[in-house]
Amino acid sequence: MMPVEGESRAASQESAGSSARAASPDSICMSSTPLASACARIEKDTQSALERELRGCYGAEYLKIGDDWPDHVRFWKAMAERFTDDLKVQAIYADTLLLGGSNEEAMDAFLAVFDRDPLLVYRVGGDIGECMEQLGGERWFQYRLNLVRAARADEAEELLRELADELISEYKNDTNALERIAKAMTE
Numbered sequence: 001m002m003p004v005e006g007e008s009r010a011a012s013q014e015s016a017g018s019s020a021r022a023a024s025p026d027s028i029c030m031s032s033t034p035l036a037s038a039c040a041r042i043e044k045d046t047q048s049a050l051e052r053e054l055r056g057c058y059g060a061e062y063l064k065i066g067d068d069w070p071d072h073v074r075f076w077k078a079m080a081e082r083f084t085d086d087l088k089v090q091a092i093y094a095d096t097l098l099l100g101g102s103n104e105e106a107m108d109a110f111l112a113v114f115d116r117d118p119l120l121v122y123r124v125g126g127d128i129g130e131c132m133e134q135l136g137g138e139r140w141f142q143y144r145l146n147l148v149r150a151a152r153a154d155e156a157e158e159l160l161r162e163l164a165d166e167l168i169s170e171y172k173n174d175t176n177a178l179e180r181i182a183k184a185m186t187e
Contacts, residue, residue, distance in 0.1 A: 072096050080109075087113050087120060095124075098131070107132055107139050111146070118149035141167075141177065148184040160185065 073096055080093035094109035110128055114121050121128075121143075132143040144167055151160035164185050171177035 070100075073100050073102075087117055090116075091120065091124065098128075103131055104135060104139075107135055107143075111139065111142050114143070114146040114150075118146045119153055121146050121150045122154075141171075141180075145180060145184040148181065149187065152185060152187075 073093075076089070076093040076096045079089050083089045090109065090113045094106050094113060097106035097109055107128075110124065110132075129143065132140050144163065148160060148163045148167065151157075151163055164181060167181045168178065171181065
């Protein structure tokens with residue numbers, strides 16, 4: 001974390017730490033603490049502490065968040081807007097939307113993350129793929145393109161061929177889709 005001008009690093013960390021411990025997601029979001037400093041990525045330790053304290057982990061998110069969905073969504077949205085280069089923060093925001101029942105908005109946010117780093121598709125639960133499939137249409141197609149891109153980036157040739165063949169078979173009469181599939185296989 002970068003200290004505020006004229007403030008020591010220790011004072012900055014102490015200020016941010018005490019503010020985060022004593023505040024709700026909404027008050028953190030609206031505060032002027034150095035929590036959201038001038039850097040484009042949030043420090044990993046700060047991010048982990050926020051996620052653990054505000055959201056819980058390992059499936060306990062519903063218990064931890066309780067009825068405070070709007071505050072949590074607003075907080076993680078502000079964090080995602082502030083730390084645009086931090087894909088973990090972007091994914092946490094997407095997951096918070098999903099937990100709050102905003103499935104379409106959540107899937108769009110996940111797709112934006114996967115578009116930037118297709119390997120992150122491996123780090124989210126299978127329920128994301130199921131939700132994409134249920135929504136269907138462009139979201140399902142784009143998700144599957146990201147699976148192709150992830151398989152290519154991971155050098156998983158057999159998986160790449162299987163995913164691509166499935167898409168090519170399904171979209172054999174759609175030249176635009178075929179071009180997008182070919183691009184995903186080579187980019």
